[in-house]
Amino acid sequence: MHVVWINEDADFTGGCESYIYQSVGLLAEKNIKSTLMYKVGSPKSAEFLNQFEQAFPMVDIESQLVQLQPDIIYVHSLNDIETLKRIVAFPCQKIRFFHDQRAFCLRDHKYTTIGKKPCAKKLGLDCYSCLGFLKPSSMPWKVGLRTLGELKASLKLNQQFDRVLVGSNYMAEQLKMH
Template sequence: MRVAMVVPSNGFVGGIERHAHDLARGLSGRGHELTLVYGDLPGRQPTRFAEPFARAIPRSEAHTLRSATADGGVDIVYVHRAASAEELVDFGPLPLVVVSHDHDLTCVRSHRYLPIGHAPCHRPPGLACFRHGCVVVRDRRPESRLPVTLKNPYLLRRRLRGLATRAPLVSCSRYVRDQLVRAGVPPSRAHVIHPIPPEDDRPTVPRPKAPHLVCAGNLLRGKGVDIAIDAMRHLPADTELTIVGDGPSRADLERQAIAEAPRRIRFTGWVPPGEIASFYDQASVVVVPSRWPEPFGMVGIEAMRRARPVVAAGHGGIEEWANGTAGARTFAPGDARSLAEAARALLANDDAGSAALLHAQERFPHARLLDEVEALLGQVAA
């Protein structure tokens, strides 16, 4: 099958791009021909990012894909993120699948936590958005003259219903699917396919005895890295924390680290996807402290593949992989003391790493992702 994969950027940025790259590599390995359609967002390592694709074109040339019989045509388009059906008009009548990786389609703030107090929010877009002040959001458009703008939750719902009419939606977790359905998407138009990362062929290494936590991801408020730093005050003085990643919150987090746990916290900056596993190997426990209800949380599966136990915020899609194993423990979202208690329990469990590895191997094989995507593509393209 000839598949066009639409991605916001031409390079690695975050989880969406990593998943798109891994999925393209897997589908290409099964004989499908992949075309990369990349957006305007800047990304890292564009050459490596494009390796699984037979060719790459900018989003502005998407109209050239319309004919399935002409050279360069495709059979179906797999879109990683779209806000409305209007964004997809360039693809004409081609069959489409749209992937919902986050909360953009069901939350006016995109974060699913409240602006005051930062408590998680699981409500559908509607009156509650006005009541909690969520309709006032930052305006990051370069041409904007004001720092904020207003978002209409009812317009968000209308756009979502229009999008679901144009294309079936793939949710990265049951949690995200439930939010789509509550916002008005017919259940038959919302599918769940977990973005399971590929297996790591490198042999695992013994888990360090020293208490060493690792937290990997974009340094944004929603990722809750400040909660992990705060938890260091409730852990033994010899516990260390390595923070892998970069982002707009880094300077604030570095100041917090110096104030709360001097000389115990290290920042690595951005690390290429292929090198993150080496930091998991240094960990005795990996931390996923997300403030927002994480749509899925691939970091947890990646860490378990390296035989590392995971402590993670107990909400969103995280619970779909963190429950049912001694290799993971959840904590009360936003609660640093609860995080520390969960981390201590895993640090004291010598079998937690092997339990995590077995859980990832048995319940989250990468082949399952490829099977489910292939089945849906075939169904929609038929």
């Protein structure tokens, strides 16, 4: 069996990357091959990369998946709609793991801008009041925009995965709500 793991980073940037690292090690004990595909320019560490039999930046995801011929694609952290579309179209089993709020919140973390209180609202027009639609940009003005349409399109794509996993009851409720 061959699992292709897709994660934006190829490093221990958060707790869930440790989960990937440990899972790949346990799967290797059962002779399950693991390949990592990560975002170009993302953080990388040799220790993290060495856990996988192969690791590649996502350059041309369609042709890379054709060459790799995975049995399962496990998407951990990825919010690029165009890449998600290509993954969903690939003919194999696909699993999506949700561990953070980026799929449900313009601000990425479900805390209000003013007062820093947890937000329990469903994705919608109220989200613009939290100013989460403003995002860093490489353009000279240093501010970009994030839209509800992008998040809704991403959520719709995520419904096409064969399986969805979450790391907590809270995330399961968030996923149901959205």
